[in-house]
Amino acid sequence: MEKRKMTLVQRMQQLDRRYIYIVIAVAIIIPLLIPFNTKTYVTEPTANIYKKIDSFAGREDKAILMSFNHDASTMPELFPMEVSILRHCFERDVKVFTLCFMPQAAPLVDYAINTAKEGYDVTSGVDYLNFGYRPFALQLPIILGMGEDISNALETDSEGRKIENMEIMENIRNYDDMNLVIDFSGSASIQTWIIYARAKFGANIAAGITAVMVADNYPYLQTGQLVGMLRGLKGAAEYEKLVDIFAAYEDEDYPNGRPYSQEILKEINVPITADKIIYEVTNEDGSVDKISTNAEMKYEYKKARIGMNAQSVAHVMIIVFIIVGNIGYFLTRKNKKLG
Amino acid sequence: MKRQIPLMIVMILGFLFVIHTFVPHKISADFYDWWQEWAKAISPFAVVLGVISLGMVHGTKISRKAPNWQYSLVTVLALVFTAASGFIWGRQEGTPYMWLFKNVQMPMSATMFSLLAFYIASAAYKAFRARSAEATVLLIAAIIVMLGQVPLGMQISRWIPDISTWILNVPNMAAKRAIMIGVGLGMVATSLKILLGIERTYLGGGD
Numbered sequence: 001m002e003k004r005k006m007t008l009v010q011r012m013q014q015l016d017r018r019y020i021y022i023v024i025a026v027a028i029i030i031p032l033l034i035p036f037n038t039k040t041y042v043t044e045p046t047a048n049i050y051k052k053i054d055s056f057a058g059r060e061d062k063a064i065l066m067s068f069n070h071d072a073s074t075m076p077e078l079f080p081m082e083v084s085i086l087r088h089c090f091e092r093d094v095k096v097f098t099l100c101f102m103p104q105a106a107p108l109v110d111y112a113i114n115t116a117k118e119g120y121d122v123t124s125g126v127d128y129l130n131f132g133y134r135p136f137a138l139q140l141p142i143i144l145g146m147g148e149d150i151s152n153a154l155e156t157d158s159e160g161r162k163i164e165n166m167e168i169m170e171n172i173r174n175y176d177d178m179n180l181v182i183d184f185s186g187s188a189s190i191q192t193w194i195i196y197a198r199a200k201f202g203a204n205i206a207a208g209i210t211a212v213m214v215a216d217n218y219p220y221l222q223t224g225q226l227v228g229m230l231r232g233l234k235g236a237a238e239y240e241k242l243v244d245i246f247a248a249y250e251d252e253d254y255p256n257g258r259p260y261s262q263e264i265l266k267e268i269n270v271p272i273t274a275d276k277i278i279y280e281v282t283n284e285d286g287s288v289d290k291i292s293t294n295a296e297m298k299y300e301y302k303k304a305r306i307g308m309n310a311q312s313v314a315h316v317m318i319i320v321f322i323i324v325g326n327i328g329y330f331l332t333r334k335n336k337k338l339g
Numbered sequence: 340m341k342r343q344i345p346l347m348i349v350m351i352l353g354f355l356f357v358i359h360t361f362v363p364h365k366i367s368a369d370f371y372d373w374w375q376e377w378a379k380a381i382s383p384f385a386v387v388l389g390v391i392s393l394g395m396v397h398g399t400k401i402s403r404k405a406p407n408w409q410y411s412l413v414t415v416l417a418l419v420f421t422a423a424s425g426f427i428w429g430r431q432e433g434t435p436y437m438w439l440f441k442n443v444q445m446p447m448s449a450t451m452f453s454l455l456a457f458y459i460a461s462a463a464y465k466a467f468r469a470r471s472a473e474a475t476v477l478l479i480a481a482i483i484v485m486l487g488q489v490p491l492g493m494q495i496s497r498w499i500p501d502i503s504t505w506i507l508n509v510p511n512m513a514a515k516r517a518i519m520i521g522v523g524l525g526m527v528a529t530s531l532k533i534l535l536g537i538e539r540t541y542l543g544g545g546d
Contacts, residue, residue, distance in 0.1 A: 072440075106430065321460060
């Protein structure tokens with residue numbers, strides 16, 4: 001039987017899905033293999049988390065808690081956020097605790113800490129502490145218990161050491177001191193922290209979530225129940241840039257990073273194709289000054305920004321596919337009307 | 340009795356927790372501390388039950404050579420080997436457990452999740468047609484939000500991220516709030532039905 005030849009309009013409407021898969025695969029793989037520089041625009045929900053953490057810099061009586069509520073499937077989006085925040089804490093001397101209620105997340109916590117601490121002189125039990133994995137059934141008693149006494153609610157760290165007398169626990173008793181909880185997840189787990197730690201104890205809560213969960217969590221952001229939100233890979237890329245520009249910055253005036261400034265943020269861009277951190281400062285006349293530093297720009301520090309290149313191209317390709325499909329649809333409709 | 344006893348436990352403890360939430364008395368606080376200790380003691384049994392259940396389900400499949408029993412064998416072997424590697428060598432960097440996590444679980448999970456990008460692209464191409472006014476609005480909103488999520492959107496026009504944020508902040512939020520309030524009221528009603536013993540499906544079937 002002779003196959004009927006498809007017209008161009010029909011082809012536009014009925015493109016084989018395998019072609020779509022190939023185009024998307026190429027659109028994602030090439031930008032990942034060959035990174036290019038794009039500007040990352042920092043949004044307010046990301047900046048708010050950065051500013052909150054930075055306000056604890058060098059303080060013995062303040063700490064943050066990072067709750068890892070995801071498995072390896074959502075790592076591409078969430079892992080760069082976790083590494084960036086840990087790096088921020090290590091750069092700015094902020095006490096940081098980690099915890100997880102999913103067994104699959106336990107190795108992730110170790111992996112994130114080991115990745116971030118490379119190159120920093122930080123010690124477990126002094127600068128950071130991993131509380132480790134706790135069964136999900138204990139989530140509620142632990143979240144509520146930490147509102148009274150962290151040492152009592154958790155008792156030991158991931159290595160089975162008593163946490164009560166550890167150096168990092170000095171001046172840290174409950175959510176009044178460990179005053180920011182950031183939950184990383186691809187689910188609605190942030191709600192548990194909002195309902196119990198926020199409502200009952202007034203803890204500041206922030207979310208690091210996958211892009212598909214962003215719309216679900218906007219109401220909490222608007223009400224102020226979330227102090228900030230890292231929204232998918234975009235949020236991770238924004239945080240990476242903030243750490244590069246402020247926390248990792250060093251000069252005579254600011255030997256351990258400089259404070260956040262909206263003005264500086266507007267002027268500076270950090271190219272990701274360089275091996276060292278370079279600040280590109282845009283002057284009022286449009287000219288660009290390059291300030292080179294000796295600080296290493298590791299792959300782990302720019303992973304989200306490289307990923308954003310792939311995401312940008314993939315989004316454009318999806319939009320192109322939608323437009324092509326619709327052109328085909330309208331032309332078919334027009335042809336049908338004409339007879 | 341098999342139904343009455345669990346029903347009584349749920350009712351009594353449920354009301355005790357309601358009272359604890361609203362009555363800040365010492366007895367209430369002591370009850371809460373007592374519950375915390377119990378919760379810690381009970382939770383490990385859930386893991387034991389899970390492992391027994393998994394073993395029974397897959398053990399039966401393997402012994403009866405049920406269709407696709409080979410997958411069950413892989414599941415049981417993976418469970419035993421992963422658990423054993425964690426117990427014997429620990430979970431630190433450089434151990435077989437961490438190697439398994441980095442080289443088996445991580446790439447497998449990431450692969451499964453990354454398939455989403457391909458399905459979304461294919462579904463967007465096939466389903467996003469401007470067939471009606473509502474579909475056209477959805478289509479335009481989707482394109483703006485997608486562009487607003489990447490730096491390219493800002494480079495095209497600074498309005499794109501602003502409109503994208505407005506879409507998420509206003510129409511999206513209105514719909515989300517309506518759903519959340521509905522769900523919240525439903526949860527309160529269901530909780531009350533459970534506490535009062537009207538809703539009993541959680542007890543399962545049989546006498």
